[in-house]
Amino acid sequence: MPSPIVVQVVVDKPLAQGFDYLWDSNQLGNDPEVGQLVEVPFGRASLVGIVIKVSDHSDYELDKLKSITRVAPLPPFDAASLRLVNFASQYYIHALGETIIPTIPQMWKKPDNWEKALEKISAAEEKKRKKIQQEPSEGLIDEAHLNQGQALALEKLRQCSVEKEFKTILLQGQTGSGKTAVFLNWLKGILEDSSSQVLLLVPEINLTPQLERRVRAYFPDKKMVVLHSGVSEKNRGIAWYEAMTGKAQIILGTRLAALTPLPNLRAIVVDEEHDPSYKQQDGIRYSARDLAIWRAHDLKIPVLLASATPSLESWIAAKAGRYEYIRLDQRAQGAALPQVRLINTRDPQSQFSPGDIGRPISASLITKTLANAISKNLENKKQSLILINRRGYAPILSCNACTWLSKCQQCSSYMVMHKAGALGRRPVLSCHHCGLVKPIPEHCPDCGNADLKTLGKGTQKIEDAIEEMWPSARVLRVDTDASRKSKGAEELFQEIHAGNVDIVVGTQMIAKGHDYQNIGLVAVLDADSRLFSPDFRAAERLFAQLVQVAGRAGRSSKDDQGAGEIYIETQYPEAAVFQYLLRHDVDGFLGYLAHERDEAKLPPFSYQGLVHAEAKSLDKAIQFLAALKGRLKSRGLMTPGLKVYDPVPRAVMRVAGTERAQLVLEADDRRQLQDVLEAVDQDLRNGSQGRISKGDRIRWLIERDPTSI
Ligand code: ADP
Ligand code: ZN
Ligand code: ZN
Numbered sequence: 001m002p003s004p005i006v007v008q009v010v011v012d013k014p015l016a017q018g019f020d021y022l023w024d025s026n027q028l029g030n031d032p033e034v035g036q037l038v039e040v041p042f043g044r045a046s047l048v049g050i051v052i053k054v055s056d057h058s059d060y061e062l063d064k065l066k067s068i069t070r071v072a073p074l075p076p077f078d079a080a081s082l083r084l085v086n087f088a089s090q091y092y093i094h095a096l097g098e099t100i101i102p103t104i105p106q107m108w109k110k111p112d113n114w115e116k117a118l119e120k121i122s123a124a125e126e127k128k129r130k131k132i133q134q135e136p137s138e139g140l141i142d143e144a145h146l147n148q149g150q151a152l153a154l155e156k157l158r159q160c161s162v163e164k165e166f167k168t169i170l171l172q173g174q175t176g177s178g179k180t181a182v183f184l185n186w187l188k189g190i191l192e193d194s195s196s197q198v199l200l201l202v203p204e205i206n207l208t209p210q211l212e213r214r215v216r217a218y219f220p221d222k223k224m225v226v227l228h229s230g231v232s233e234k235n236r237g238i239a240w241y242e243a244m245t246g247k248a249q250i251i252l253g254t255r256l257a258a259l260t261p262l263p264n265l266r267a268i269v270v271d272e273e274h275d276p277s278y279k280q281q282d283g284i285r286y287s288a289r290d291l292a293i294w295r296a297h298d299l300k301i302p303v304l305l306a307s308a309t310p311s312l313e314s315w316i317a318a319k320a321g322r323y324e325y326i327r328l329d330q331r332a333q334g335a336a337l338p339q340v341r342l343i344n345t346r347d348p349q350s351q352f353s354p355g356d357i358g359r360p361i362s363a364s365l366i367t368k369t370l371a372n373a374i375s376k377n378l379e380n381k382k383q384s385l386i387l388i389n390r391r392g393y394a395p396i397l398s399c400n401a402c403t404w405l406s407k408c409q410q411c412s413s414y415m416v417m418h419k420a421g422a423l424g425r426r427p428v429l430s431c432h433h434c435g436l437v438k439p440i441p442e443h444c445p446d447c448g449n450a451d452l453k454t455l456g457k458g459t460q461k462i463e464d465a466i467e468e469m470w471p472s473a474r475v476l477r478v479d480t481d482a483s484r485k486s487k488g489a490e491e492l493f494q495e496i497h498a499g500n501v502d503i504v505v506g507t508q509m510i511a512k513g514h515d516y517q518n519i520g521l522v523a524v525l526d527a528d529s530r531l532f533s534p535d536f537r538a539a540e541r542l543f544a545q546l547v548q549v550a551g552r553a554g555r556s557s558k559d560d561q562g563a564g565e566i567y568i569e570t571q572y573p574e575a576a577v578f579q580y581l582l583r584h585d586v587d588g589f590l591g592y593l594a595h596e597r598d599e600a601k602l603p604p605f606s607y608q609g610l611v612h613a614e615a616k617s618l619d620k621a622i623q624f625l626a627a628l629k630g631r632l633k634s635r636g637l638m639t640p641g642l643k644v645y646d647p648v649p650r651a652v653m654r655v656a657g658t659e660r661a662q663l664v665l666e667a668d669d670r671r672q673l674q675d676v677l678e679a680v681d682q683d684l685r686n687g688s689q690g691r692i693s694k695g696d697r698i699r700w701l702i703e704r705d706p707t708s709i
Pocket of ligand 1: 139140141145146147150174176178179180181182333515
């Protein structure tokens, strides 16, 4: 009798191990290979899984094993891509099946549709072949047209990215210095080998349409696919197929593309490498940038990190020589840097006084200094961008007669007021944490008083004030409400590009990546709200955002009215983040931060892990974590160099009726943190506490290298 074929398969379940199945080569049509996508019976259901091992025996009785039902018509995941998911699973303490299966698009998770999926793909390929592709040459700066600084950077990049060698390269240069033009020319060289694949990661969806056109312009004869959450399921299924079969050469995507199997990967670019959106915030909480670096190391290929404001981690590594460091410090189109102006809102001179002409109804909304600057900018026929990082009309509704505030009944946060027409025909209160929407109460629910007033300001309130102050200006609001409701974000951006707008009011969303040509003024209204935060990364983030925002002003040298201006309203103009910004001193600020973190032994001078706990009551969640800490102590796991803090409530403690707490662990080195987190995982898995919340149960999760504490 021939020996049986046993395969081990992982599925999308929180299980530490795979399951054994029998493989019948006659029935399935081929022999098994590690990395194959298969359908398996699981309990009473059927699931997709990945074969992780092939052998001729099992620790279980063979006649108890079930058989593989079906094999996907796909090549197996290549060995390197499997190493990547294995690493991610171990490093982030997350079950292998739960790591790998979620990276597969829906189209390939429905075995009944596997054959149809292939048909769809060949139909799509046929259609593409028929459509003669007239590519626009938007933004194409070929090698011959690079400026001196760019040419030098490209030269250095080529020198340090020799074949079959791992290198991490930090390309630092202010917004508009031509980094994108440099790395696209670099990739062009790598793609001369027609079997090569390159992965280009970008932070946000709203960045991709513009960049997508630009990348296509550089590579008109290469196959490129785009992977982000805004791509339809069908197109994502096709793109993933073309990536994992090696047919696509350029893979442009957001963090969710980081784990895509790419059998011929030769180089990786992580654009805006400092961007917080590279961190996945649910499921397996990985950093796409960190995984890209590991992947490059494993494959012995170069990985390029590009940014105007590098993360402190990358900047320190480059300074210390662990990364290659390439600088690009001149603006490509010659425009000067914008003037930074700090408006001290405590200075009475900056404010409107009661008799002033043009004073808005609610005079505290915008300072007089800023209003005058906007008027001047309008006269100069330049566009103004007003940034406020809060959508809605006002963050809180309150009662004038008693202490009632618009608290969310399900969360420990306030419900935001949205004016009529924004989220429906009537004004509403909406919770931005749990999504609850309620009509505005006509009277105070506590005392019956009809005089309710708003506290604070959001994009809609500022939009109203601007319209009131400059009735003839064309005003456009850009935030996720506006882009959901009428037009997509891309259409709103087009309005700005086309010059159909004089004043744009919006959230951070408008500041990213877009290359506007006629912005004369940028104003930031709520910088202070992000200045004081329990999160030690708040200042680093605020600085990066402000630099990015500043980069929107005066981007072009189309005219000679000089650089634009950026106005920041603050009560604390002396704060370090503003002072370094005033001098456009990115390195100075990062040096300052490095010193601060070193003193406090915070990352990157230590390594952190988090254990999250969620329960119906905060006490339960805290007790659960305190008990864990107690066990770590009694089991002798609290070794020198490891610090375990006391459990505390999360910043937004309650969301949708669930109370949330966290335990921070901090270690001097990575290995030590790995060991203790593995011990925590074992401990919590063995415990009687379930993982899925049901009734009284507690839901827990381990997070490695958290980016918000
Ligand atoms: P970054 O990525 O550093 O923000 P980009 O590569 O996007 O910079 O360049 C900024 C702008 O300058 C773009 O509009 C780009 O097309 C243009 N640009 C880049 N390099 C050159 C160059 N050598 N000559 C003229 N324009 C350039
Ligand atoms: Zn009241
Ligand atoms: Zn809520």
